[in-house]
Amino acid sequence: MTSIPDARENQSHDLLNLTLKIWRQSSTDERGRFQTYKLSGISTHMSFLEMLDVLNEQLVSQGEEPVAFDHDCREGICGSCGMMINGQAHGPDKETTACQLHMRKFGNGDTIVIEPWRASAFPVLRDLVVDRSALDRIIESGGYVSVNTGNARDANNLPVPKQNADLAMEAAACIGCGACVAACKNASAMLFTSAKVSQMALLPQGHPERDRRVLNMVAQMDEEGFGACTNTNQCQAACPAGIQVTNIHRMNREYLRASLCSSEMPPA
Ligand code: SF4
Numbered sequence: 001m002t003s004i005p006d007a008r009e010n011q012s013h014d015l016l017n018l019t020l021k022i023w024r025q026s027s028t029d030e031r032g033r034f035q036t037y038k039l040s041g042i043s044t045h046m047s048f049l050e051m052l053d054v055l056n057e058q059l060v061s062q063g064e065e066p067v068a069f070d071h072d073c074r075e076g077i078c079g080s081c082g083m084m085i086n087g088q089a090h091g092p093d094k095e096t097t098a099c100q101l102h103m104r105k106f107g108n109g110d111t112i113v114i115e116p117w118r119a120s121a122f123p124v125l126r127d128l129v130v131d132r133s134a135l136d137r138i139i140e141s142g143g144y145v146s147v148n149t150g151n152a153r154d155a156n157n158l159p160v161p162k163q164n165a166d167l168a169m170e171a172a173a174c175i176g177c178g179a180c181v182a183a184c185k186n187a188s189a190m191l192f193t194s195a196k197v198s199q200m201a202l203l204p205q206g207h208p209e210r211d212r213r214v215l216n217m218v219a220q221m222d223e224e225g226f227g228a229c230t231n232t233n234q235c236q237a238a239c240p241a242g243i244q245v246t247n248i249h250r251m252n253r254e255y256l257r258a259s260l261c262s263s264e265m266p267p268a
């Protein structure tokens, strides 16, 4: 005789009891520390950020400060939700942002350690929120096309080799989350910067400012205090957008070409 599964038993398999060790830091100038929280009845169907929402509702109801964390789209698009989860940028899933991570990746009774990005160029503002404006300043130094390009052209007006269009599209997938920096032992921003350099170096619209762009963006990257590339590919492994280190190779070639052949000079 086949036994009918107990609905409540199945349901209990979908619920997790967790121990969370979360970095709490009230401001940039204060010392931070890990704080432990117990959380029960977390559905495996929740996203990681929904689990943090449940924790925060409990903290608020107990009159405690909720855990500050960045989030916006919750769809893997905006790049704001970065955090280290058990030592991995954005958690255990490949090419997945923290907001797309599901609690079914964890087991009942697990301990989860949650920290902000660790990089001197990303000072902690509060708890899991870091200041990533250094990435904005790298973009401001040259990551754009400064001419007014007007309306969209007809498709065949400006021939672009299919391979270049594909590579530019792949580089443009970078969401500026900073996981590459957090995963690198040198806190290098080479993967981010190279994606932003590549997306325009590969297209004809980006060519007039190509030399100035790479020289200025690399100079700004260094000025912000990011380290040099370690060649360990940790950035690529951590990147939720699948940005490849071949972009770093391209940026190095662009930089060398601009340094040797261009009338543009690297900023002093
Ligand atoms: S290269 Fe990847 S990890 Fe780095 S900022 Fe862009 S999307 Fe995030």
Ligand code: FES
Residues within 6 Å of the ligand: 070, 071, 072, 073, 074, 075, 076, 077, 078, 079, 080, 081, 082, 097, 098, 099, 100
């Ligand atoms: S909240 Fe936008 S990428 Fe996670």
